[in-house]
Amino acid sequence: MTSRPFKIPRSVLVVIHTPALEVLLIERADKPGYWQSVTGSLDREDEPLEATARREVAEETGITGGELRDWGLENVYEIYPVWRHRYAPGVTHNTEHVFGLTLPGRVPVTLHAREHTAHAWLPWREAADRCFSPSNAEAILQLPRLSAP
DSSP states (O other), X not given: OOOXXXXXXXXXXXXXXXXXXXXXXXXXXXXXXXXXXXXXXXXXXXXXXXXXXXXXHHHXXXXXXXXXXXXXXXXXXXXXXXXXXXXXXXXOEEEEEEEEEEOSSOOOOOOOTTTEEEEEEEEHHHHHHHBSOHHHHHHHHTHHHHTOO
């Protein structure tokens, strides 16, 4: 049996939204009731953040199009104890880089069943209220300002 390598404590958060500021949220399979935007860690140290964002969106939602914009925001947060075993011993914090992905409207979503069990398109304020992660909620609250052309 081969052991899985530790997760890299650098990740992306991708707020998927429409021009009408409807936000796609997905519910975690391992924590029912925990709603979030697409998130995911780099697969390797030299993976470009934009590539990580596109890969995670495709893996978690099946979405491959849209306009990806780097929002120039980074959050450093403490990794929840329940997920720390995925990281090297002593790693307690993660740096998350935030992107927005604009789609022309609601699109079909194909969830990765092991990771997520449900999805919802919500008005941006309602989406922010539903997020379990404070950094995710804050990113969504920035949507009207950061999605402007």
